Amino acid sequence: MSWKYDVVVVGAGIAGPIVARNVARAGFSVLLIDKKWAIGTPKQCAEGISIKVFEKYDIPYDKRFINREIYGAKLYSPSGYELEMRYKDVSGVILERKVFDKMLAYYAAKAGADVLARTEALDVIRKDGKVVGIKAKHEDEPVEIYADVIVAADGVESTIARKAGINTYAPPHEFDSSYEYEMLIEGFDPDLIHLWFGNEIAPRGYVWVFPKDEDRANVGIGINSDNPQTAKYYLDKWLKENNIPAKKLLEINVGVVPVGGFVKELVKDNVLVVGDAARQVNPMHGGGMAEAMEAGTIASKWIVKALEEENLSLLQNYTKEWWETDGKRLEKVLKVRRVTEKLTDEDLDLFIQILSGADAEKIAGGDYGEVIKALLKHPKVLLSSRRIKLLKELL
Amino acid sequence: MPEKIKIVVNEDRCYLCGGCAGVCPTLAIEVHSSGWEFLQDKCISCKICVNACPVGALSAEPLEVKA
Numbered sequence: 001m002s003w004k005y006d007v008v009v010v011g012a013g014i015a016g017p018i019v020a021r022n023v024a025r026a027g028f029s030v031l032l033i034d035k036k037w038a039i040g041t042p043k044q045c046a047e048g049i050s051i052k053v054f055e056k057y058d059i060p061y062d063k064r065f066i067n068r069e070i071y072g073a074k075l076y077s078p079s080g081y082e083l084e085m086r087y088k089d090v091s092g093v094i095l096e097r098k099v100f101d102k103m104l105a106y107y108a109a110k111a112g113a114d115v116l117a118r119t120e121a122l123d124v125i126r127k128d129g130k131v132v133g134i135k136a137k138h139e140d141e142p143v144e145i146y147a148d149v150i151v152a153a154d155g156v157e158s159t160i161a162r163k164a165g166i167n168t169y170a171p172p173h174e175f176d177s178s179y180e181y182e183m184l185i186e187g188f189d190p191d192l193i194h195l196w197f198g199n200e201i202a203p204r205g206y207v208w209v210f211p212k213d214e215d216r217a218n219v220g221i222g223i224n225s226d227n228p229q230t231a232k233y234y235l236d237k238w239l240k241e242n243n244i245p246a247k248k249l250l251e252i253n254v255g256v257v258p259v260g261g262f263v264k265e266l267v268k269d270n271v272l273v274v275g276d277a278a279r280q281v282n283p284m285h286g287g288g289m290a291e292a293m294e295a296g297t298i299a300s301k302w303i304v305k306a307l308e309e310e311n312l313s314l315l316q317n318y319t320k321e322w323w324e325t326d327g328k329r330l331e332k333v334l335k336v337r338r339v340t341e342k343l344t345d346e347d348l349d350l351f352i353q354i355l356s357g358a359d360a361e362k363i364a365g366g367d368y369g370e371v372i373k374a375l376l377k378h379p380k381v382l383l384s385s386r387r388i389k390l391l392k393e394l395l
Numbered sequence: 396m397p398e399k400i401k402i403v404v405n406e407d408r409c410y411l412c413g414g415c416a417g418v419c420p421t422l423a424i425e426v427h428s429s430g431w432e433f434l435q436d437k438c439i440s441c442k443i444c445v446n447a448c449p450v451g452a453l454s455a456e457p458l459e460v461k462a
Contacts, residue, residue, distance in 0.1 A: 035427065042411075042412075044412055156414060157413040172446065178449055225414075226446050227446065230451040232449060232451065254412040255414055255449065256414025256447055256449065258417070
């Protein structure tokens with residue numbers, strides 16, 4: 001079988017359906033494929049996302065994929081100091097990705113895109129050295145999909161982007177290994193997300209409890225992927241040490257998250273890479289849904305322009321615009337991550353202790369400069385040249 | 396020269412998350428919806444995948460070289 005579309009999108013996670021929807025809305029033919037037989041399942045995600053994305057990316061606020069509204073976060077230091085940031089209004093939600101992803105693909109289909117589950121991209125098709133489409137398999141049937149523009153939204157594996165010659169390599173330290181239970185858990189305020197930090201608790205990362213219900217949550221961990229121990233080892237250890245029974249497990253999720261090393265050249269000729277495949281993830285917290293939506297939005301804008309003006313060289317503007325906007329922001333976040341991963345458990349205890357006594361309103365408002373200034377005023381910080389140096393790197 | 400190895404998967408532990416394929420510098424691992432596949436000829440014996448697996452489903456075994 002052989003098909004022809006203006007655009008083919010590989011991967012129906014977050015970025016892929018956004019691209020497919022926007023391109024279809026502009027009137028171009030687009031096919032969105034995913035190797036999964038149920039789009040959205042399994043997920044590699046803790047499912048928390050800012051409330052702002054719904055309006056910003058024109059996604060309906062549909063209760064079918066919103067488990068719970070969240071009003072803030074609570075941070076815990078290694079010795080148990082706490083910092084609570086609670087807002088009056090809903091600040092985020094915990095999604096149900098298996099519904100959310102499917103609905104994003106549904107919005108793309110309604111906008112005019114064709115969508116095919118259980119369709120795995122195997123390789124690119126080249127003609128005179130140029131990528132002209134992809135070889136795929138729908139169930140067991142081989143298909144050739146020809147397209148003017150190919151979008152690799154194929155997740156951390158990034159197979160199609162790499163086969164098309166886009167360099168998506170990132171060193172092992174720039175990935176997190178993650179492991180998560182959806183389980184019944186009690187004793188944590190279900191209106192907040194909860195994050196535990198510490199070099200023994202979660203090296204380079206954190207343990208999270210993201211409530212989906214009063215007594216049900218995603219309980220997970222992310223650690224540096226070059227760690228000799230597994231993410232599962234650290235999560236099970238944390239649960240045991242905190243006497244939290246893991247006897248009511250509804251789901252187990254596993255994944256590797258790119259937390260640095262954003263792809264430099266996001267476009268090669270007529271092939272674009274977006275989302276996890278392009279390593280477009282927040283390096284500090286490992287969340288990548290909002291970043292995928294943003295990249296998908298920029299990518300689709302230039303795909304539409306390139307097709308309208310019949311000038312594929314315009315696609316290069318996606319690389320340019322992304323790096324001038326979200327790329328610039330994420331590079332700063334990456335710098336912060338590289339400083340925070342040097343913090344000792346004593347530093348984390350001290351900083352969280354200081355901040356819990358500081359101007360909570362400013363901290364909750366996300367006034368990052370004020371947070372650093374508050375820390376720099378404290379005598380225990382002032383007496384440590386190492387701590388001053390670390391904090392100044394953050395300013 | 397590092398020892399030449401092959402990567403083997405414990406299918407009972409593996410979730411087919413694709414992480415190993417993501418960190419592999421040489422596309423030596425493919426994760427299909429129906430299974431995990433190792434491509435010996437592409438492997439450079441770096442073992443990055445073994446460490447990265449969140450559940451420890453991968454291990455490296457010495458590759459028998461024909462004398």
